[in-house]
Amino acid sequence: MEVVTPTVGLLTLAGCLTFLVAPEEAPRDIHVAAALSPSTLPVVVVDAGHGGRDEGARCNGLVEKNVSLDLAVRVEQRLQVLGFKTVMTRRADAYVSLPERAELANQVEHSLFVSLHCNKSPSSSATGVETFFATEKVVPEPEWTFVGFFAKPEPMARADRGENLAGYVQASLLNRTEAGNRGIKARPLYVVRHTRAPAVLVEAGFLSNPFEARLLGTPEYRELIAKAVAEGVAEFARTMPPPPKPATQLAKATR
Ligand SMILES: [Zn+2]
Numbered sequence: 001m002e003v004v005t006p007t008v009g010l011l012t013l014a015g016c017l018t019f020l021v022a023p024e025e026a027p028r029d030i031h032v033a034a035a036l037s038p039s040t041l042p043v044v045v046v047d048a049g050h051g052g053r054d055e056g057a058r059c060n061g062l063v064e065k066n067v068s069l070d071l072a073v074r075v076e077q078r079l080q081v082l083g084f085k086t087v088m089t090r091r092a093d094a095y096v097s098l099p100e101r102a103e104l105a106n107q108v109e110h111s112l113f114v115s116l117h118c119n120k121s122p123s124s125s126a127t128g129v130e131t132f133f134a135t136e137k138v139v140p141e142p143e144w145t146f147v148g149f150f151a152k153p154e155p156m157a158r159a160d161r162g163e164n165l166a167g168y169v170q171a172s173l174l175n176r177t178e179a180g181n182r183g184i185k186a187r188p189l190y191v192v193r194h195t196r197a198p199a200v201l202v203e204a205g206f207l208s209n210p211f212e213a214r215l216l217g218t219p220e221y222r223e224l225i226a227k228a229v230a231e232g233v234a235e236f237a238r239t240m241p242p243p244p245k246p247a248t249q250l251a252k253a254t255r
Contacts, residue, residue, distance in 0.1 A: 022071040048072035049117035052095025057120035060213035074226030102194035110243035113199035128180030131170040133162030134193040172232030
């Protein structure tokens with residue numbers, strides 16, 4: 001069992017959180033399974049960036065599509081340990097288009113979306129982690145396949161909390177790693193913009209930086225990143241409203 005101890009990293013982090021937005025208190029080691037009921041936990045759609053003919057960045061002996069898939073598998077495992085159900089947009093070295101990824105995510109009710117990538121810069125000195133979210137969504141109206149099953153559609157306002165999710169994930173990455181803080185950023189990246197659920201895209205470090213590439217080449221560092229992402233997701237999930245109750249249950253309750 002893991003002993004929860006406050007860390008120096010956490011203390012220094014407290015100063016950063018004001019500009020990181022969202023969380024009112026700093027994330028810390030948590031035991032989510034005890035704090036959250038599995039029935040109300042969101043399903044996490046884990047998106048490994050790139051794949052197949054879309055390699056992403058290729059630097060310092062690493063190919064982004066491979067690193068992102070390994071990170072995604074590790075994030076999925078960490079999330080499952082914390083009690084989350086997960087959906088992966090790809091599990092193999094396969095090409096999946098951006099619209100296909102968003103469409104898959106939009107089929108999952110009461111969900112979160114986390115896309116995993118690695119960065120590249122023309123300057124080999126660029127380093128650090130950053131988390132993107134979209135301020136405006138472009139998503140189709142929900143298709144209520146089970147008309148009448150849900151009491152009411154989930155309001156859009158409730159779903160558009162990507163900035164908060166980004167804040168928790170970024171803070172957790174800084175808590176767990178020594179990586180530089182490039183902050184959370186609003187940017188209309190396709191997958192976060194077209195996903196109805198709260199959605200973020202994590203850039204877990206620069207493959208173009210020899211030091212970060214060496215770290216990202218190791219299973220230990222990837223595991224650290226995965227743990228941080230999963231814990232950030234879990235912290236955010238604690239703030240989510242429960243899923244809407246099925247109408248049939250409501251009807252019984254009011255009889
Ligand atoms: Zn990428």
